[in-house]
Amino acid sequence: MYDTVSLWLEQDREQTAHSLKHLESLRGFVSERGELTESGNVGSLKVSIKERGVFVNGSLSKFAFGNNLERLTRQRTQQALEELSDRLSLPLTQARVYRFDVGSNFILKHSPSEYLRQFDTKPYCKRSEYADLSTLNFSTDKYLCGLYDKVREMKRRREPVPEIYENRHVLRYEVQFKKRLGEQFGVKDLSASRLYEELFYIKVLQQWKEHYFSIKRRARLCVSDTVELHSMKDLQTYLCALALQDSEREAAIKERLESQREAGKINERTFYRLKASLRSYRSNESLTQPNERLEELDRHVKREVQYYR
Numbered sequence: 001m002y003d004t005v006s007l008w009l010e011q012d013r014e015q016t017a018h019s020l021k022h023l024e025s026l027r028g029f030v031s032e033r034g035e036l037t038e039s040g041n042v043g044s045l046k047v048s049i050k051e052r053g054v055f056v057n058g059s060l061s062k063f064a065f066g067n068n069l070e071r072l073t074r075q076r077t078q079q080a081l082e083e084l085s086d087r088l089s090l091p092l093t094q095a096r097v098y099r100f101d102v103g104s105n106f107i108l109k110h111s112p113s114e115y116l117r118q119f120d121t122k123p124y125c126k127r128s129e130y131a132d133l134s135t136l137n138f139s140t141d142k143y144l145c146g147l148y149d150k151v152r153e154m155k156r157r158r159e160p161v162p163e164i165y166e167n168r169h170v171l172r173y174e175v176q177f178k179k180r181l182g183e184q185f186g187v188k189d190l191s192a193s194r195l196y197e198e199l200f201y202i203k204v205l206q207q208w209k210e211h212y213f214s215i216k217r218r219a220r221l222c223v224s225d226t227v228e229l230h231s232m233k234d235l236q237t238y239l240c241a242l243a244l245q246d247s248e249r250e251a252a253i254k255e256r257l258e259s260q261r262e263a264g265k266i267n268e269r270t271f272y273r274l275k276a277s278l279r280s281y282r283s284n285e286s287l288t289q290p291n292e293r294l295e296e297l298d299r300h301v302k303r304e305v306q307y308y309r
Helices: 013-022 062-063 074-088 114-117 150-156 181-185 192-196 198-213 231-244 248-260 270-284 292-304
Strands: 002-008 023-030 034-041 045-049 053-059 096-108 126-131 135-140 144-150 171-178
Touching: 002 062, 002 135, 002 192, 013 034, 013 045, 013 074, 034 074, 034 126, 034 150, 062 074, 074 192, 096 181, 096 192, 096 292, 114 171, 114 192, 114 292, 144 150, 144 198, 150 171, 171 198, 181 198, 192 198, 198 292, 231 248, 231 270, 248 270
Parallel strands: none
Antiparallel strands: 002 053, 002 096, 023 034, 034 045, 045 053, 096 171, 126 135, 135 144, 144 171
């Protein structure tokens, strides 16, 4: 589950000098203040040795397995951090954690974009989508929730795609906890050793799941030919629902509203009233049915948090 981590261990030069010989591709530079930083790699991890300590950043999963496709469990996290400490001869389990990512890959029945277009907004988050909806992010200054096409990302980075993922639909869901970790998890100082404590790990998985389920969904519209039309309002609702069955058409309508707002043709109040009107059709129970794609993805997420060893 864990992937990228950022760690800081306070140590003086005498304590870290012996670690230099364990770094690959060693290079150094001097800052404007005259401080020397020497950087290199230990496997997939970048290690920077500074005047007052050591900074480690990168994928702990790739360090442990050579990829971030396998599940980095709580116990395997402990082993990876202890191995890193041994290789650098530094007590990195005592390092302070400044960032960590939690994610998992799911093999699904349909293309990842088919699932991503079912999500709408997340409270207090900025919504961003990229590359024909192969990536969808919800972010604040403290965290980022991301869902994306894992195979497409690997091909873009020219990474080998494992046989198990060849010609399969693979969606990755991850949360990047980036700032104010103590506030997010109710701890004063977050040390690396806490990452593999059972109670903390359970709390991390719970937050990972809660972030996913807090994303608002677009109900699946299913307009029946038997819908009764008794008024102009019924007809208007029916016609709008027919149009919104096509998710690309709905996206085009929202894009047009956004461009009209930016051009000053409609004010903020009108803009949000029109968007609320669009959402109202998806909340009309007589026009919607269960969303099979999201139900499938929901099952994967729920199943993932059951295994915390």
